[in-house]
Amino acid sequence: MRGRANEAIGGIKLPAIIRTEGLTHVYSEGTPFRKVAVGNINLEIEQGGFVGVIGHTGSGKSTLIQHFNGLLKPTSGKIFVDGVDIWENKQDMRKVRFDVGLVFQYPEYQLFEETVYKDIAFGPKNMGLSEDEVDKRVHDAVRFVGVSQDLLEKSPFELSGGQKRRVAIAGVIAMEPKVLILDEPTAGLDPKGRDKILSQIKEYHEQQQNTVLLVSHSMEDVAKFASSVLVMNNAGIYAHDSIQNVFSRVDELEKMGLSAPQITKVFYKLKQKGFPVDSDVFSVKDAKNQLQKMLSRGDSGKC
Amino acid sequence: MLKDITIGQYFPGESFVHKLDPRMKIVLTIAYVVMLFLTNNVYGFIISVGFLVLSYSISRISFKMILKSLKPIVPIILFTAILNLFFVNGDPLFKWWVISISAQGVKLAVFMSLRVIFLIAGTSLLTYTTSPIELTDGIELLLSPLKKVKFPVHELAMMMTIALRFIPTLIEETDKIMSAQKARGADLESGGIVQRAKALIPILIPLFISAFRRAEELALAMECRCYHGDEGRTRMKQLQYSWRDAFSFILISVLIITVILINMFIKTGSF
Ligand SMILES: Nc1ncnc2c1ncn2[C@@H]1O[C@H](COP(=O)(O)OP(=O)(O)OP(=O)(O)O)[C@@H](O)[C@H]1O
Ligand SMILES: [Mg+2]
Numbered sequence: 001m002r003g004r005a006n007e008a009i010g011g012i013k014l015p016a017i018i019r020t021e022g023l024t025h026v027y028s029e030g031t032p033f034r035k036v037a038v039g040n041i042n043l044e045i046e047q048g049g050f051v052g053v054i055g056h057t058g059s060g061k062s063t064l065i066q067h068f069n070g071l072l073k074p075t076s077g078k079i080f081v082d083g084v085d086i087w088e089n090k091q092d093m094r095k096v097r098f099d100v101g102l103v104f105q106y107p108e109y110q111l112f113e114e115t116v117y118k119d120i121a122f123g124p125k126n127m128g129l130s131e132d133e134v135d136k137r138v139h140d141a142v143r144f145v146g147v148s149q150d151l152l153e154k155s156p157f158e159l160s161g162g163q164k165r166r167v168a169i170a171g172v173i174a175m176e177p178k179v180l181i182l183d184e185p186t187a188g189l190d191p192k193g194r195d196k197i198l199s200q201i202k203e204y205h206e207q208q209q210n211t212v213l214l215v216s217h218s219m220e221d222v223a224k225f226a227s228s229v230l231v232m233n234n235a236g237i238y239a240h241d242s243i244q245n246v247f248s249r250v251d252e253l254e255k256m257g258l259s260a261p262q263i264t265k266v267f268y269k270l271k272q273k274g275f276p277v278d279s280d281v282f283s284v285k286d287a288k289n290q291l292q293k294m295l296s297r298g299d300s301g302k303c
Numbered sequence: 304m305l306k307d308i309t310i311g312q313y314f315p316g317e318s319f320v321h322k323l324d325p326r327m328k329i330v331l332t333i334a335y336v337v338m339l340f341l342t343n344n345v346y347g348f349i350i351s352v353g354f355l356v357l358s359y360s361i362s363r364i365s366f367k368m369i370l371k372s373l374k375p376i377v378p379i380i381l382f383t384a385i386l387n388l389f390f391v392n393g394d395p396l397f398k399w400w401v402i403s404i405s406a407q408g409v410k411l412a413v414f415m416s417l418r419v420i421f422l423i424a425g426t427s428l429l430t431y432t433t434s435p436i437e438l439t440d441g442i443e444l445l446l447s448p449l450k451k452v453k454f455p456v457h458e459l460a461m462m463m464t465i466a467l468r469f470i471p472t473l474i475e476e477t478d479k480i481m482s483a484q485k486a487r488g489a490d491l492e493s494g495g496i497v498q499r500a501k502a503l504i505p506i507l508i509p510l511f512i513s514a515f516r517r518a519e520e521l522a523l524a525m526e527c528r529c530y531h532g533d534e535g536r537t538r539m540k541q542l543q544y545s546w547r548d549a550f551s552f553i554l555i556s557v558l559i560i561t562v563i564l565i566n567m568f569i570k571t572g573s574f
Pocket of ligand 2: 061062063105183
């Protein structure tokens with residue numbers, strides 16, 4: 001495992017913060033449109049991890065994550081958050097929602113307040129926190145997502161798309177959830193903005209030592225920021241493993257309509273051609289190191 | 304939850320009923336309703352029910368869907384039944400204080416409830432087997448003679464098409480916004496009326512904003528494709544009557560005539 005938090009305690013397995021048992025969700029049961037969106041899923045998400053969730057369109061990612069905070073009720077199966085079955089006691093559901101924060105796909109549609117400040121404060125206020133605490137959390141949250149303080153008194157509808165997205169994410173971060181789940185937080189943003197938001201989330205994760213689940217279609221982003229990957233395929237879990245183990249199965253991923261990061265594919269091909277390189281290269285930085293090593297050894301003579 | 308609303312839900316298919324011309328289907332539905340209201344006799348009723356069962360079987364729409372379509376109107380059925388039960392005069396079967404129930408009352412209560420049930424079941428089949436677009440096309444064409452008196456048939460049909468098209472979208476959007484606000488701890492289920500009304504604000508505002516945005520985008524997209532109303536507009540799919548329509552038309556005519564004859568000549572089992 002490359003997970004920072006895990007290394008810190010020397011590889012001892014931490015208790016699972018989220019665990020599912022035979023989780024199944026069927027949409028439109030009893031009609032001709034019946035659709036098993038997730039089928040019989042057993043998984044454990046470790047406390048403190050940064051997990052990338054990938055899978056082709058319609059593989060059930062969004063459906064799966066909406067079970068983790070009780071927004072969707074499983075057709076069958078159980079979900080445990082912090083060891084507690086969340087559907088056992090429905091009165092405690094709101095507490096589960098504060099512990100497991102979920103940022104939806106295109107979250108900017110949820111903005112509604114007059115000012116950015118009030119909108120971010122919506123979640124913390126629902127938690128029943130004091131004014132001072134709410135104020136502190138709002139300011140912390142905007143700092144984490146990189147929204148300038150001057151925007152706080154503006155109407156959220158006057159912001160640009162990217163700013164709206166950040167404010168919406170801040171609205172969830174301000175609840176300081178133990179688990180932060182983001183469903184394609186960077187869809188439709190420019191590459192620079194994407195990188196910035198994700199770096200900020202990563203930084204936040206490192207400071208807070210919380211658990212983050214990042215649903216993404218970009219293998220590059222997952223390889224760069226996550227410590228482990230959950231691969232979904234046709235309503236089931238195909239793999240749940242470290243970045244190395246998953247992305248080294250380039251051929252299998254391709255068959256599923258996914259692909260490893262481009263740079264990984266380049267190195268995979270290089271290795272197949274007989275160059276002395278490792279194939280577990282997931283970022284351009286890794287690649288640079290590898291190439292430098294190879295060139296300095298001077299055994300690139302084959303080409 | 305919100306998704307369980309089935310009124311106006313279309314189930315695509317390839318059956319005889321699906322392939323009928325939407326104009327004919329509307330006419331048939333109206334004829335079926337007329338037949339139901341002409342019926343005042345058990346035998347006539349059997350004909351209507353037979354026609355309904357036949358249509359559902361041919362269209363391969365599950366009979367469960369009838370129950371689903373009836374769910375929202377259960378109160379209306381109960382209300383009709385109770386009204387008939389207590390307020391129809393006749394030989395009392397049962398008397399207590401000011402309440403009296405007569406044999407005629409019971410008969411009428413059963414008959415009226417069945418009539419409403421079959422009415423809903425029959426008209427639901429129209430929306431189960433006809434896509435909203437076909438349906439509005441059919442209505443537009445059926446009403447087109449009214450254009451002569453400057454009635455804006457096309458505009459109305461277009462408005463209906465758009466409204467129908469956006470109902471599922473808006474329902475989906477409401478679901479999504481509700482989920483997003485619930486994820487931020489919005490409490491929609493508890494509290495008094497005032498509190499609940501207040502809890503709707505975080506849902507209604509984003510919903511309105513997105514509805515307006517969608518309307519604007521749609522208007523723009525239509526203008527970009529040179530939409531300018533009815534004049535000179537042609538259709539990609541011309542509706543065409545076929546043997547199926549002729550056959551169904553003859554069938555329902557025969558059935559209606561039979562019902563009328565039964566009413567006139569058979570006096571047993573009438574209501
Ligand atoms: N509300 C719904 N009603 C019926 N079917 C649904 C609903 N939501 C999703 N589905 C179906 O369930 C399946 C899984 O959908 P889901 O949204 O979980 O996929 P996803 O992996 O998040 O895809 P994407 O990458 O496109 O976001 C899809 O086949 C979809 O058609
Ligand atoms: Mg999704």
